[in-house]
Amino acid sequence: RKEVEQDPGPFNVPEGATVAFNCTYSNSASQSFFWYRQDCRKEPKLLMSVYSSGNEDGRFTAQLNRASQYISLLIRDSKLSDSATYLCVARGNAGNMLTFGGGTRLMVKP
């Protein structure tokens, strides 16, 4: 079973749409969670950390459900520049290793 699992997509949405990505993780002891964004052939860049209470940063909202071992990312009012691959990342309880999901590809069309 994959440690961090994501729907690879692609999600094709029009500009202005709201889109949600989900991610599940298998290690119940995982402590920290993040969403990263990766553009084609570029490095991953931190989008936001995910907190237990849920958190929002502008058009982006992240939620964590520890009971279901599930993380989500909601993007409101999609922009063309949001087109990228979104990576779900979990850190285990021991050590410092971050485990990446395979990513969900988003394509925002005009």
Added chain:
Amino acid sequence: EPEVTQTPSHQVTQMGQEVILRCVPISNHLYFYWYRQILGQKVEFLVSFYNNEISEKSEIFDDQFSVERPDGSNFTLKIRSTKLEDSAMYFCASREQANSPLHFGNGTRLTVT
């Protein structure tokens, strides 16, 4: 904004040759990492480094790989005898504290022919 820098951006080498990939982490960061991403696949953990020693490594990080922080600023990944399947983008990353997010360099594309 401080950033992680990696050199070279692209390295082409022949199978069996040694390569050294270089990274300069952000100056006040304490934890250092190497990840790789084979084209079209996910980002995979190789090794983490803290307090001048390896703290964790994955199954990928076998005897052909080594890391070093020789002078307190550079953080290097050496592949002793490259194989075709080592072709990938190699990302260096660092973070300030154990719970801080990772900051990635812009990667070195390694092509083994």
